[in-house]
Amino acid sequence: MRGNHETPEQRFDRLYRETSDDVLAYLVRRSRTVEDAADALAETYAAAWRKLDSLPDGNRARLWLFGAARIELRKAAGRTRADDELIVRLAKELEAAPGQQLRAADPDEALWLAVFHLSARDQEILALTAWEGLAPREIAAVMGMSANAARKRLQRARRDLQRMLKSDQYLEARPVPVAPHSSN
DSSP: OOOTTOOHHHHHHHHHHHHHHHHHHHHHHHSSSHHHHHHHHHHHHHHHHHTGGGOOOHHHHHHHHHHHHHHHHHHHHHHTHHHHHHHHHHHHHHHHOTTOEEEOOOTTHHHHHHHHTSOHHHHHHHHHHHTTOOOHHHHHHHHTSOHHHHHHHHHHHHHHHHHHHHSHHHHSOOOEEEOOOOOO
16 A cells, blocks of 8 residues: 655655565566566566556556566566577477487476467466466456456367377477587
8 A cells, every 4th residue: 555655765665665576486487597587677667656646556557567577577578589589490400400319398288288289478477377377357457458368268279288188299209309429
């Protein structure tokens, strides 16, 4: 609750203390590095400072921060697109390299492959549910959609994920290439 005697600095400090652990956890799970998460956290709270007078109180402020963090992640993703293209190219080159040894696939590989094939929005909805423990009405607030739309999208994402996991395409063990060790 916003106190009438609270200065903007005190309100911001309280908001940060009450929400930063949750927002940082959200960012760490979605960032490439801890440093990227820290950068996004700083930008998220800089946005909160700029909008402090119009921020809601309580849990609605927390949800607003998740939405702002999501925007910061999208900005960061746009800046790293070239890196992603390089990684994909290098991975393809490694797959085609002669003399590779094979190891057993990660036991969770089927799940991650199936999730990867969902839309980015469906991936985010599932992550907000599974990792952040948000209900559809809270997901709606974070993602800027109606609660009904969030419920429907969550239901569809779960159904699509279940369907993909039941298909042989994702359940077959797939060997993962590993470069041979050098004796030098």
